[in-house]
Amino acid sequence: MATKVFIVDDHYMVVEGIRSLLQNEKGIEWTGHAMNAASCLAFLQRQQPDIILMDINLPDKSGIDLCKEVKEKYPSVFIIGLSTFNQQSFIQKMMDSGASGYVLKNATQEELMEAISVVIKGKIYFSDEASQVLTKTDANPILLTRREKEVLELIAEGLTNNEIAQKLFVSPTTIDTHRKNLLAKFGVRNTASLIRDATKLQFI
Amino acid sequence: MATKVFIVDDHYMVVEGIRSLLQNEKGIEWTGHAMNAASCLAFLQRQQPDIILMDINLPDKSGIDLCKEVKEKYPSVFIIGLSTFNQQSFIQKMMDSGASGYVLKNATQEELMEAISVVIKGKIYFSDEASQVLTKTDANPILLTRREKEVLELIAEGLTNNEIAQKLFVSPTTIDTHRKNLLAKFGVRNTASLIRDATKLQFI
DNA sequence: CGGTATATCCTGTTTTTAAGGGATTGCAGC
DNA sequence: GCTGCAATCCCTTAAAAACAGGATATACCG
Numbered sequence: 001m002a003t004k005v006f007i008v009d010d011h012y013m014v015v016e017g018i019r020s021l022l023q024n025e026k027g028i029e030w031t032g033h034a035m036n037a038a039s040c041l042a043f044l045q046r047q048q049p050d051i052i053l054m055d056i057n058l059p060d061k062s063g064i065d066l067c068k069e070v071k072e073k074y075p076s077v078f079i080i081g082l083s084t085f086n087q088q089s090f091i092q093k094m095m096d097s098g099a100s101g102y103v104l105k106n107a108t109q110e111e112l113m114e115a116i117s118v119v120i121k122g123k124i125y126f127s128d129e130a131s132q133v134l135t136k137t138d139a140n141p142i143l144l145t146r147r148e149k150e151v152l153e154l155i156a157e158g159l160t161n162n163e164i165a166q167k168l169f170v171s172p173t174t175i176d177t178h179r180k181n182l183l184a185k186f187g188v189r190n191t192a193s194l195i196r197d198a199t200k201l202q203f204i
Numbered sequence: 205m206a207t208k209v210f211i212v213d214d215h216y217m218v219v220e221g222i223r224s225l226l227q228n229e230k231g232i233e234w235t236g237h238a239m240n241a242a243s244c245l246a247f248l249q250r251q252q253p254d255i256i257l258m259d260i261n262l263p264d265k266s267g268i269d270l271c272k273e274v275k276e277k278y279p280s281v282f283i284i285g286l287s288t289f290n291q292q293s294f295i296q297k298m299m300d301s302g303a304s305g306y307v308l309k310n311a312t313q314e315e316l317m318e319a320i321s322v323v324i325k326g327k328i329y330f331s332d333e334a335s336q337v338l339t340k341t342d343a344n345p346i347l348l349t350r351r352e353k354e355v356l357e358l359i360a361e362g363l364t365n366n367e368i369a370q371k372l373f374v375s376p377t378t379i380d381t382h383r384k385n386l387l388a389k390f391g392v393r394n395t396a397s398l399i400r401d402a403t404k405l406q407f408i
Numbered sequence: 409c410g411g412t413a414t415a416t417c418c419t420g421t422t423t424t425t426a427a428g429g430g431a432t433t434g435c436a437g438c
Numbered sequence: 439g440c441t442g443c444a445a446t447c448c449c450t451t452a453a454a455a456a457c458a459g460g461a462t463a464t465a466c467c468g
Contacts, residue, residue, distance in 0.1 A: 013218050057288070191360050191394075
Protein backbone atom coordinates (compact mmCIF):
# COMPACT_ATOMS: atom_id res chain seq x y z
CA MET A 1 0.00 0.00 0.00
CA ALA A 2 1.31 3.38 -1.00
CA THR A 3 2.35 5.93 1.59
CA LYS A 4 0.03 8.93 1.49
CA VAL A 5 1.97 12.17 1.62
CA PHE A 6 0.59 15.65 2.19
CA ILE A 7 2.52 18.95 2.03
CA VAL A 8 2.02 22.16 3.98
CA ASP A 9 4.13 25.01 2.65
CA ASP A 10 3.21 28.54 1.62
CA HIS A 11 5.81 28.63 -1.14
CA TYR A 12 4.35 27.34 -4.34
CA MET A 13 7.78 26.65 -5.79
CA VAL A 14 8.67 24.39 -2.88
CA VAL A 15 5.39 22.50 -3.18
CA GLU A 16 6.07 22.00 -6.88
CA GLY A 17 9.61 20.92 -6.12
CA ILE A 18 8.53 18.25 -3.68
CA ARG A 19 5.76 17.08 -5.97
CA SER A 20 8.28 16.77 -8.77
CA LEU A 21 10.70 14.86 -6.53
CA LEU A 22 8.03 12.41 -5.39
CA GLN A 23 5.86 11.95 -8.45
CA ASN A 24 7.84 9.14 -10.03
CA GLU A 25 8.39 7.31 -6.80
CA LYS A 26 6.49 4.08 -6.45
CA GLY A 27 5.00 3.60 -3.04
CA ILE A 28 4.27 7.32 -2.66
CA GLU A 29 0.81 8.73 -3.15
CA TRP A 30 0.50 12.49 -3.36
CA THR A 31 -2.69 13.42 -1.55
CA GLY A 32 -2.46 17.17 -1.97
CA HIS A 33 -1.05 20.30 -0.42
CA ALA A 34 -2.05 23.27 1.72
CA MET A 35 -0.59 26.77 1.67
CA ASN A 36 -1.50 27.55 5.27
CA ALA A 37 -2.41 26.01 8.60
CA ALA A 38 -6.15 26.55 8.26
CA SER A 39 -6.55 24.67 5.00
CA CYS A 40 -4.30 21.92 6.30
CA LEU A 41 -6.63 21.37 9.26
CA ALA A 42 -9.64 21.49 6.95
CA PHE A 43 -8.11 18.81 4.75
CA LEU A 44 -7.38 16.57 7.73
CA GLN A 45 -11.03 16.61 8.75
CA ARG A 46 -11.85 14.82 5.51
CA GLN A 47 -8.91 12.47 5.23
CA GLN A 48 -5.65 11.67 6.96
CA PRO A 49 -2.40 11.07 5.11
CA ASP A 50 0.35 8.90 6.53
CA ILE A 51 2.93 11.65 6.47
CA ILE A 52 2.80 15.43 6.45
CA LEU A 53 5.79 17.42 5.24
CA MET A 54 5.38 20.68 7.11
CA ASP A 55 7.12 24.02 6.68
CA ILE A 56 8.00 25.88 9.88
CA ASN A 57 7.07 29.27 8.49
CA LEU A 58 3.42 29.57 7.61
CA PRO A 59 1.43 32.73 7.05
CA ASP A 60 -1.31 32.15 9.62
CA LYS A 61 0.37 30.05 12.28
CA SER A 62 3.84 28.77 13.08
CA GLY A 63 4.55 25.24 11.94
CA ILE A 64 5.42 24.45 15.54
CA ASP A 65 1.90 25.27 16.72
CA LEU A 66 0.29 23.50 13.78
CA CYS A 67 2.41 20.45 14.47
CA LYS A 68 1.22 20.34 18.06
CA GLU A 69 -2.41 20.70 17.03
CA VAL A 70 -2.26 18.03 14.34
CA LYS A 71 -0.57 15.55 16.68
CA GLU A 72 -3.24 16.11 19.32
CA LYS A 73 -6.11 15.53 16.93
CA TYR A 74 -4.54 12.88 14.71
CA PRO A 75 -1.78 11.09 16.65
CA SER A 76 -1.32 8.50 13.93
CA VAL A 77 -0.14 11.02 11.37
CA PHE A 78 3.63 11.38 11.19
CA ILE A 79 5.06 14.84 10.65
CA ILE A 80 8.37 15.77 9.06
CA GLY A 81 9.54 19.33 9.61
CA LEU A 82 10.75 21.28 6.61
CA SER A 83 12.69 24.50 6.72
CA THR A 84 15.50 26.54 5.28
CA PHE A 85 16.49 27.58 8.75
CA ASN A 86 18.86 25.29 10.51
CA GLN A 87 18.55 27.03 13.86
CA GLN A 88 18.85 24.90 16.95
CA SER A 89 15.75 26.20 18.66
CA PHE A 90 13.49 25.68 15.63
CA ILE A 91 14.49 22.08 15.13
CA GLN A 92 14.24 21.37 18.83
CA LYS A 93 10.80 23.01 19.14
CA MET A 94 9.51 21.10 16.15
CA MET A 95 10.59 17.80 17.68
CA ASP A 96 9.18 18.81 21.06
CA SER A 97 5.86 19.45 19.35
CA GLY A 98 5.64 15.88 18.14
CA ALA A 99 7.43 15.84 14.79
CA SER A 100 9.10 12.59 13.79
CA GLY A 101 11.80 14.11 11.65
CA TYR A 102 13.37 17.13 10.15
CA VAL A 103 14.60 17.78 6.62
CA LEU A 104 16.19 20.92 5.22
CA LYS A 105 14.92 22.34 1.97
CA ASN A 106 18.22 21.74 0.25
CA ALA A 107 17.80 18.00 0.81
CA THR A 108 18.21 15.71 -2.20
CA GLN A 109 15.56 13.34 -3.45
CA GLU A 110 17.39 10.45 -1.77
CA GLU A 111 17.36 12.18 1.60
CA LEU A 112 13.69 12.98 1.30
CA MET A 113 12.80 9.41 0.37
CA GLU A 114 14.93 8.06 3.19
CA ALA A 115 13.25 10.41 5.65
CA ILE A 116 9.81 9.23 4.58
CA SER A 117 10.68 5.54 4.74
CA VAL A 118 12.27 5.89 8.17
CA VAL A 119 9.48 7.98 9.66
CA ILE A 120 6.67 5.78 8.34
CA LYS A 121 8.10 2.97 10.46
CA GLY A 122 7.62 5.13 13.51
CA LYS A 123 11.28 6.00 13.85
CA ILE A 124 12.93 9.41 13.99
CA TYR A 125 14.81 10.89 11.04
CA PHE A 126 17.23 13.80 10.96
CA SER A 127 18.88 15.07 7.83
CA ASP A 128 22.67 15.09 8.12
CA GLU A 129 22.85 18.84 8.35
CA ALA A 130 20.07 19.08 10.87
CA SER A 131 21.70 16.56 13.17
CA GLN A 132 25.03 18.34 12.73
CA VAL A 133 23.39 21.53 13.85
CA LEU A 134 21.88 19.80 16.85
CA THR A 135 25.09 18.22 18.03
CA LYS A 136 27.02 21.41 17.38
CA THR A 137 24.69 23.56 19.41
CA ASP A 138 24.39 20.92 22.09
CA ALA A 139 28.00 21.65 22.88
CA ASN A 140 27.23 25.31 23.43
CA PRO A 141 23.61 25.84 24.38
CA ILE A 142 22.29 29.05 25.84
CA LEU A 143 19.64 27.86 28.26
CA LEU A 144 17.41 30.57 29.65
CA THR A 145 14.94 30.19 32.46
CA ARG A 146 11.28 31.10 31.94
CA ARG A 147 11.76 34.34 33.82
CA GLU A 148 14.86 35.26 31.89
CA LYS A 149 13.08 34.78 28.58
CA GLU A 150 10.25 36.94 29.82
CA VAL A 151 12.62 39.70 30.91
CA LEU A 152 14.59 39.41 27.68
CA GLU A 153 11.48 40.01 25.61
CA LEU A 154 10.44 43.02 27.66
CA ILE A 155 13.93 44.48 27.32
CA ALA A 156 13.63 44.08 23.57
CA GLU A 157 10.27 45.87 23.73
CA GLY A 158 12.17 48.87 25.01
CA LEU A 159 11.00 48.80 28.62
CA THR A 160 13.34 49.99 31.36
CA ASN A 161 14.09 47.94 34.45
CA ASN A 162 11.56 49.91 36.46
CA GLU A 163 8.82 49.36 33.92
CA ILE A 164 9.59 45.67 33.65
CA ALA A 165 9.57 45.40 37.44
CA GLN A 166 6.13 47.02 37.59
CA LYS A 167 4.81 44.75 34.87
CA LEU A 168 6.04 41.59 36.57
CA PHE A 169 5.22 42.79 40.10
CA VAL A 170 8.76 42.39 41.37
CA SER A 171 11.51 44.70 42.55
CA PRO A 172 13.65 46.58 39.99
CA THR A 173 16.71 45.01 41.52
CA THR A 174 15.40 41.59 40.58
CA ILE A 175 15.20 42.67 36.98
CA ASP A 176 18.72 43.97 37.31
CA THR A 177 19.88 40.54 38.43
CA HIS A 178 18.10 38.80 35.56
CA ARG A 179 19.72 41.27 33.23
CA LYS A 180 23.12 40.57 34.72
CA ASN A 181 22.58 36.85 34.20
CA LEU A 182 21.40 37.36 30.62
CA LEU A 183 24.55 39.32 29.78
CA ALA A 184 26.65 36.58 31.36
CA LYS A 185 24.86 33.75 29.54
CA PHE A 186 25.19 35.42 26.17
CA GLY A 187 28.74 36.51 26.92
CA VAL A 188 28.14 40.12 25.94
CA ARG A 189 28.86 43.49 27.51
CA ASN A 190 25.68 45.44 27.01
CA THR A 191 22.06 45.50 25.93
CA ALA A 192 22.78 46.29 22.29
CA SER A 193 24.71 43.11 21.57
CA LEU A 194 22.43 41.12 23.86
CA ILE A 195 19.43 41.99 21.70
CA ARG A 196 21.38 41.44 18.52
CA ASP A 197 22.57 37.98 19.54
CA ALA A 198 19.21 37.02 21.01
CA THR A 199 17.52 37.96 17.75
CA LYS A 200 20.01 36.02 15.63
CA LEU A 201 19.60 32.96 17.85
CA GLN A 202 15.81 33.21 17.55
CA PHE A 203 15.10 33.92 21.18
CA ILE A 204 13.09 36.97 20.15
CA MET B 205 14.59 31.49 -30.12
CA ALA B 206 14.08 30.10 -26.67
CA THR B 207 14.85 32.15 -23.60
CA LYS B 208 17.75 30.59 -21.71
CA VAL B 209 17.04 30.49 -17.99
CA PHE B 210 19.51 29.71 -15.21
CA ILE B 211 18.72 29.28 -11.52
CA VAL B 212 20.84 30.10 -8.48
CA ASP B 213 19.35 28.77 -5.26
CA ASP B 214 20.82 26.67 -2.50
CA HIS B 215 17.55 24.85 -1.85
CA TYR B 216 17.27 21.80 -4.01
CA MET B 217 13.51 21.66 -3.60
CA VAL B 218 13.11 25.17 -4.93
CA VAL B 219 15.34 24.41 -7.91
CA GLU B 220 13.24 21.34 -8.63
CA GLY B 221 10.07 23.36 -8.23
CA ILE B 222 11.12 25.97 -10.75
CA ARG B 223 12.39 23.33 -13.16
CA SER B 224 9.05 21.59 -12.90
CA LEU B 225 7.17 24.85 -13.46
CA LEU B 226 9.19 25.74 -16.53
CA GLN B 227 9.87 22.37 -18.17
CA ASN B 228 6.71 22.22 -20.23
CA GLU B 229 6.84 25.85 -21.27
CA LYS B 230 7.72 26.43 -24.89
CA GLY B 231 10.13 29.26 -25.38
CA ILE B 232 12.01 28.46 -22.19
CA GLU B 233 15.30 26.62 -22.23
CA TRP B 234 16.61 25.39 -18.91
CA THR B 235 20.38 25.87 -18.99
CA GLY B 236 21.11 24.58 -15.51
CA HIS B 237 21.38 25.63 -11.90
CA ALA B 238 23.94 26.53 -9.25
CA MET B 239 23.66 26.04 -5.51
CA ASN B 240 26.03 28.87 -4.62
CA ALA B 241 27.58 32.06 -5.93
CA ALA B 242 30.92 30.51 -6.86
CA SER B 243 29.52 27.87 -9.17
CA CYS B 244 27.19 30.43 -10.69
CA LEU B 245 30.16 32.61 -11.65
CA ALA B 246 32.01 29.56 -12.95
CA PHE B 247 29.06 28.68 -15.16
CA LEU B 248 28.84 32.21 -16.54
CA GLN B 249 32.45 32.05 -17.70
CA ARG B 250 31.46 29.29 -20.09
CA GLN B 251 28.05 30.50 -21.22
CA GLN B 252 25.57 33.24 -20.50
CA PRO B 253 21.85 32.66 -20.13
CA ASP B 254 19.29 35.36 -20.93
CA ILE B 255 17.81 35.35 -17.46
CA ILE B 256 19.05 34.33 -14.03
CA LEU B 257 16.57 33.59 -11.28
CA MET B 258 18.58 34.35 -8.18
CA ASP B 259 17.89 33.63 -4.52
CA ILE B 260 18.81 36.36 -2.06
CA ASN B 261 20.14 33.96 0.53
CA LEU B 262 23.14 32.00 -0.65
CA PRO B 263 25.62 30.08 1.46
CA ASP B 264 28.80 31.77 0.27
CA LYS B 265 27.69 35.27 -0.69
CA SER B 266 24.54 37.35 -0.50
CA GLY B 267 22.43 37.41 -3.64
CA ILE B 268 22.75 41.18 -3.57
CA ASP B 269 26.54 41.01 -3.94
CA LEU B 270 26.35 38.27 -6.55
CA CYS B 271 23.82 40.32 -8.50
CA LYS B 272 26.17 43.30 -8.54
CA GLU B 273 29.10 41.17 -9.67
CA VAL B 274 27.18 39.44 -12.42
CA LYS B 275 25.80 42.71 -13.78
CA GLU B 276 29.30 44.21 -13.88
CA LYS B 277 30.79 41.30 -15.80
CA TYR B 278 27.81 40.40 -17.96
CA PRO B 279 25.53 43.45 -18.31
CA SER B 280 23.34 41.76 -20.92
CA VAL B 281 22.13 39.10 -18.50
CA PHE B 282 18.85 39.98 -16.81
CA ILE B 283 18.42 39.02 -13.18
CA ILE B 284 15.19 38.28 -11.33
CA GLY B 285 15.43 38.25 -7.54
CA LEU B 286 13.84 35.35 -5.75
CA SER B 287 13.11 35.19 -2.07
CA THR B 288 10.72 34.18 0.66
CA PHE B 289 11.41 37.42 2.44
CA ASN B 290 9.30 40.34 1.42
CA GLN B 291 11.33 42.88 3.35
CA GLN B 292 11.56 46.34 1.87
CA SER B 293 15.32 46.71 2.13
CA PHE B 294 16.04 43.35 0.47
CA ILE B 295 13.91 44.10 -2.54
CA GLN B 296 15.29 47.60 -2.77
CA LYS B 297 18.89 46.47 -2.47
CA MET B 298 18.39 43.81 -5.11
CA MET B 299 17.02 46.39 -7.54
CA ASP B 300 19.81 48.82 -6.65
CA SER B 301 22.29 46.09 -7.51
CA GLY B 302 20.97 45.82 -11.02
CA ALA B 303 18.15 43.27 -10.85
CA SER B 304 15.32 43.67 -13.35
CA GLY B 305 12.62 42.11 -11.25
CA TYR B 306 11.58 40.41 -8.09
CA VAL B 307 9.39 37.37 -7.54
CA LEU B 308 8.42 35.76 -4.25
CA LYS B 309 8.78 32.02 -3.86
CA ASN B 310 5.07 31.56 -3.44
CA ALA B 311 4.52 32.89 -6.96
CA THR B 312 2.39 30.82 -9.32
CA GLN B 313 3.55 29.49 -12.65
CA GLU B 314 1.70 32.32 -14.39
CA GLU B 315 3.46 34.97 -12.36
CA LEU B 316 6.83 33.41 -13.00
CA MET B 317 6.21 33.23 -16.75
CA GLU B 318 4.96 36.78 -16.83
CA ALA B 319 8.03 37.96 -14.95
CA ILE B 320 10.33 36.25 -17.44
CA SER B 321 8.53 37.60 -20.48
CA VAL B 322 8.47 41.14 -19.11
CA VAL B 323 12.10 41.16 -17.99
CA ILE B 324 13.44 39.66 -21.24
CA LYS B 325 12.12 42.75 -23.01
CA GLY B 326 14.31 44.89 -20.79
CA LYS B 327 11.45 46.05 -18.61
CA ILE B 328 11.07 45.80 -14.83
CA TYR B 329 8.78 43.25 -13.19
CA PHE B 330 7.48 43.12 -9.64
CA SER B 331 5.25 40.42 -8.30
CA ASP B 332 2.04 41.78 -6.84
CA GLU B 333 3.08 41.13 -3.29
CA ALA B 334 6.53 42.57 -3.76
CA SER B 335 5.19 45.81 -5.20
CA GLN B 336 2.63 45.97 -2.41
CA VAL B 337 5.44 45.74 0.07
CA LEU B 338 7.37 48.46 -1.73
CA THR B 339 4.50 50.91 -1.90
CA LYS B 340 3.54 50.16 1.67
CA THR B 341 7.00 50.86 2.95
CA ASP B 342 7.39 53.83 0.62
CA ALA B 343 4.81 55.52 2.78
CA ASN B 344 6.95 54.96 5.83
CA PRO B 345 10.59 54.60 4.88
CA ILE B 346 13.39 54.73 7.39
CA LEU B 347 16.21 56.34 5.47
CA LEU B 348 19.55 56.28 7.21
CA THR B 349 22.63 58.16 6.16
CA ARG B 350 25.90 56.35 5.54
CA ARG B 351 27.25 57.49 8.85
CA GLU B 352 24.13 56.51 10.73
CA LYS B 353 24.27 52.99 9.30
CA GLU B 354 27.90 52.77 10.30
CA VAL B 355 27.16 53.88 13.84
CA LEU B 356 24.13 51.60 14.05
CA GLU B 357 26.24 48.58 13.19
CA LEU B 358 28.88 49.44 15.74
CA ILE B 359 26.21 49.91 18.40
CA ALA B 360 24.90 46.45 17.56
CA GLU B 361 28.44 45.11 17.91
CA GLY B 362 28.27 46.22 21.52
CA LEU B 363 30.65 49.17 21.34
CA THR B 364 30.07 52.18 23.59
CA ASN B 365 29.93 55.73 22.32
CA ASN B 366 33.54 56.32 23.30
CA GLU B 367 34.75 53.23 21.50
CA ILE B 368 32.77 54.10 18.38
CA ALA B 369 34.14 57.64 18.50
CA GLN B 370 37.72 56.31 18.64
CA LYS B 371 37.07 53.92 15.80
CA LEU B 372 35.61 56.60 13.55
CA PHE B 373 38.06 59.32 14.65
CA VAL B 374 35.34 61.71 15.80
CA SER B 375 34.18 63.12 19.11
CA PRO B 376 31.99 61.01 21.41
CA THR B 377 29.40 63.78 21.33
CA THR B 378 29.05 63.27 17.59
CA ILE B 379 28.21 59.63 18.16
CA ASP B 380 25.71 60.76 20.76
CA THR B 381 24.00 62.93 18.16
CA HIS B 382 23.90 60.14 15.60
CA ARG B 383 22.41 57.94 18.25
CA LYS B 384 19.79 60.55 19.06
CA ASN B 385 18.86 60.75 15.39
CA LEU B 386 18.70 56.97 15.06
CA LEU B 387 16.29 56.76 17.99
CA ALA B 388 14.18 59.51 16.44
CA LYS B 389 14.11 57.91 12.98
CA PHE B 390 13.09 54.54 14.35
CA GLY B 391 10.65 56.13 16.77
CA VAL B 392 11.97 54.22 19.77
CA ARG B 393 13.05 55.12 23.26
CA ASN B 394 16.26 53.22 23.78
CA THR B 395 18.97 51.04 22.35
CA ALA B 396 17.23 47.75 23.03
CA SER B 397 14.24 48.43 20.79
CA LEU B 398 16.45 50.24 18.29
CA ILE B 399 18.51 47.09 17.74
CA ARG B 400 15.42 44.92 17.71
CA ASP B 401 13.65 47.01 15.07
CA ALA B 402 16.81 47.48 13.04
CA THR B 403 17.31 43.73 12.95
CA LYS B 404 13.74 43.01 11.95
CA LEU B 405 13.93 45.61 9.19
CA GLN B 406 17.18 44.05 7.98
CA PHE B 407 19.40 47.02 8.63
CA ILE B 408 21.75 44.76 10.54
C1' DC C 409 21.71 82.19 -4.43
C1' DG C 410 18.92 80.00 -0.80
C1' DG C 411 17.28 75.80 1.04
C1' DT C 412 18.09 71.25 2.69
C1' DA C 413 20.74 67.54 4.33
C1' DT C 414 24.75 65.73 6.48
C1' DA C 415 28.18 65.64 9.65
C1' DT C 416 30.54 67.58 13.05
C1' DC C 417 30.95 69.54 17.93
C1' DC C 418 29.47 71.72 22.49
C1' DT C 419 27.35 72.19 27.61
C1' DG C 420 24.44 70.68 30.64
C1' DT C 421 21.02 67.40 33.52
C1' DT C 422 18.65 63.17 34.50
C1' DT C 423 17.80 58.46 33.99
C1' DT C 424 19.31 53.93 33.21
C1' DT C 425 22.70 50.26 33.07
C1' DA C 426 26.78 47.69 34.28
C1' DA C 427 29.56 45.38 37.53
C1' DG C 428 31.00 44.30 41.98
C1' DG C 429 29.63 42.46 46.22
C1' DG C 430 25.91 39.47 48.96
C1' DA C 431 21.49 37.19 50.89
C1' DT C 432 16.97 34.56 51.31
C1' DT C 433 13.24 31.55 49.87
C1' DG C 434 11.21 27.49 47.73
C1' DC C 435 11.27 23.61 45.08
C1' DA C 436 12.99 19.25 42.72
C1' DG C 437 16.10 15.47 42.55
C1' DC C 438 19.44 12.48 44.74
C1' DG D 439 18.32 15.90 54.62
C1' DC D 440 21.43 17.93 51.49
C1' DT D 441 22.42 20.03 46.99
C1' DG D 442 21.56 22.83 43.17
C1' DC D 443 18.85 25.89 40.77
C1' DA D 444 15.57 29.45 40.08
C1' DA D 445 13.74 33.50 41.61
C1' DT D 446 13.65 36.97 44.58
C1' DC D 447 15.80 41.07 46.95
C1' DC D 448 19.46 44.52 48.63
C1' DC D 449 23.79 47.89 48.40
C1' DT D 450 27.33 50.70 46.10
C1' DT D 451 29.94 52.94 42.50
C1' DA D 452 30.92 54.20 38.01
C1' DA D 453 29.77 54.31 33.35
C1' DA D 454 26.68 54.90 29.71
C1' DA D 455 22.74 56.54 27.52
C1' DA D 456 18.78 59.70 27.02
C1' DC D 457 17.08 64.33 26.93
C1' DA D 458 17.40 69.34 26.04
C1' DG D 459 18.93 72.85 23.35
C1' DG D 460 22.10 74.60 21.01
C1' DA D 461 26.30 75.84 16.97
C1' DT D 462 29.19 75.36 12.69
C1' DA D 463 30.88 73.82 8.14
C1' DT D 464 30.13 71.64 3.89
C1' DA D 465 27.99 70.04 0.04
C1' DC D 466 24.48 69.30 -3.16
C1' DC D 467 20.53 70.90 -5.76
C1' DG D 468 16.86 73.42 -7.93
